[in-house]
Amino acid sequence: MAETTPQTTTAATGPSVRAALAAAVAISAFTLSVATFELAMADWPSGFVLLVVVPLMALVFFGCVVWSATLLLRIRKSGLRFALPFLICALTLAALVYAPLQQIALQQNFDWHRKTRERIVARVEAGELKPNVSHNENLIALGDREPNVSAGGNDIVVDQADEGVYVLFLTSRGLKHYFTGFLRVPPGGDPEKFFEFGDKPPSQFVRYDKDWYFVAN
16 A cells, blocks of 8 residues: 655745845934934034034935835835835935924933033022133033033033023034033023124024023024
């Protein structure tokens, strides 16, 4: 009697899209990170790094978009999963164009450091913290012992006016005296009266809360 040998059918395994998907996710995440925190990285000397990082990031992301688009040609043969890398790149591009990434980062910075900054303002108003930089009578170097609440070396800028003390916490410090930061004005104060804007009004100022403004010169 002849023995019957069972036939085993092995399903053909199609090509994998995991590597392409992982690459698209990594490149998109890096691109969004640089776009979100570009302002915070604009300090001297890291601002020079952006001159390399941003163009390189743009080139790599553009390459990712083109490469993922070529995978769309494989959808008919290998399935819709090959559209996922392009979809991720497309969503990332939409976020870069339409999402207020830097505003989100600034809001997070403001909320995260607000209580600490308010305590420092109270110490400045009480006279506990005073200008301590020999070449600048408006600068207080907080140093490493204090929480890092100001970009560019953890220095804050103060201005003693008739209405009270203005305190600037930097979010970036660039070349040619360019800066951005959160300015705490005294009650009833006007951010445009801050001494840094004596010759030229701020290029932007946005109210974040009572007595708190985001300013740029």
